[in-house]
Amino acid sequence: MTLIQLLSVAEHLNFRHAANALGVTQSSVSTRIKALEETLGIVLFERRHRGVRLTEAGRRFVAEVSGWIEQIDHAVRTAGAISDGTVGRLAIGLHGSIATGFLADLRRRYSADHPAIEQSIIEGPSSHTLAMIRDGKLDVAFIINVADVPDCHSRHLWSEALVIALPAAHPLVRLESLAWTDFVAENFLVRQGGAGPQVLEHIVRRVAEHGRSLRLHRRDVGRDTLMHMVAAGEGITLTHEAGSYVPFPGVVFRPIDDENEQARFSAVWSPHNRSPALRNLLDLATRMSRMDGLTIQAQTMPSLLPVETPGHHETGGVPL
Template sequence: MLGVRISMMSLIQMLAVAEYLNFSHAANSLGVTQSSVSTRIKALEENLGVLLFERRHRGVRLTEAGRRFVADVSAGIEQLDHAIRAIGAVADGKAGHLAIGVHGAIAFGFLADLRRRYRTTYPMIEQSIIEGPSSYILAMIRDGKLDVAFVFNVANVPDCHSHYLWSEPLVIALPIGHPLASLETVAWTDLAAENFLVRQGGAGPQIFDHIIKRVTERGRSPRFHRRDVGRDTLMHMIAAGDGITLTHEAGSHTPFPGIVFRSITDEVEQARFSAVWSPHNHSPALKNFIDLAIRLSRSARAGRDSFQ
């Protein structure tokens, strides 16, 4: 029996005969001749060594073996149909998995809106988030462990595709009891003598370089403490009075007890965020995600231009 090869057409015709219990009606439903159906069913029974139908003057009746075979074949074809539809959904980018790398807050702003819209449009795509320093998530892109990464102030990435998507103002995070916390806005001259806390991970290296640039422009020597901690822990340290830090606007929308965020009046640059992905990644889900991100980015810029 393991060596028996049965064509799909033989099974389809067998199911049609089982449904109509009549060779002529089954043939009409399939658009073939009655003789071809009869021939296929007879050959199928001979291959299986089992009688599937009892022939009668006005039609046929399933044998006990035929009923069992029809039930199992119907279930198998249903599973096959499900598998074909499922693989088709994956090929169209409508089902599957998307691994996203980040190194900052994702609850607010452009990325949060992008993920929300993508989930609405493609609800069968599972999104997973991995957080880490830029070097870490970019290495995972190259290794094929991530589909796309969102990086801070990185314009070009060797061996990868990248596309600038959005920017956010830089803001300063202060403990609520800090003298500058009572001001609506601050300037870099006010901040130059402060003690800065900077993460070693996440966007820490880029933040570190930017603070050095701004403080030295004001003729001061930067005061730094670099900490190998997560963002929440860093904010708790600031709330405790250990120092201040620089972050981007989306991060300021997450409330932290004992922390206030202030805009910087003389900060002329913004945090720029780009999507990065591998040119070797041909995932349809990734393509749909990047296409949506670019459309949202263009729409957001057009909205800002018209407002201005």
């Protein structure tokens, strides 16, 4: 408080005017300034009949104090912005395409709402991203078909259909949709990293259900390189729907008629992470997930749409 009074007196060069501006008594301001001068052992103001004037030492001291006050004010405002989740950084782990689909929409909307939050993207297999979550090196990871992680929180957000990726020259491309029996004997290509382990597990189950021997090659490559290999005719691969939205030269994506499972994507984070920026991201993701669920329900349940009957008019939306 004393430093604030000091700056007010330095601005008004009058104890009474400074006191009026601060809403305190003139004697209070005068007493505090006098006590500060005695503590410092220097005279800050020359007292005059109609006001005061800063001494040379007083001018230097006020200049330094003003700088301190500005730094403290900046620090307070910065800390407040970080605590509100409007400024800061989010480290996000994933192992799939971020170009399209739910995650791409989520990142775009979050950036629009929180432009001062830097999104740092780290790609890797589930085991790696989960380890980084536990070590505090990642704020959140978006993982496919994750089981319950005992020491982490998780929340299912969205699901995507599984599709098959074929070389453009493959005979099966002439069919608009396929069944597992059409390609179960093909040579499958699977990544070692990313969602590769989950994809491999699913392919193994489907091939075993059809009584066939698995023909598989695991490759330690990224998604783009894997698709290049598919385009070159080295094999086929399984991917999720959002991955098929990005055209890839020489690769054709087809739905699978008898595939009744979907790729389930969940957010995983540490229970010890109290980041407001993370909380805002999860809140937005949850709202988007609920809206997607309502849209899908409205599209797949036309019988629930309001029906107008004589003497009765529905005013609400789709009953849930």
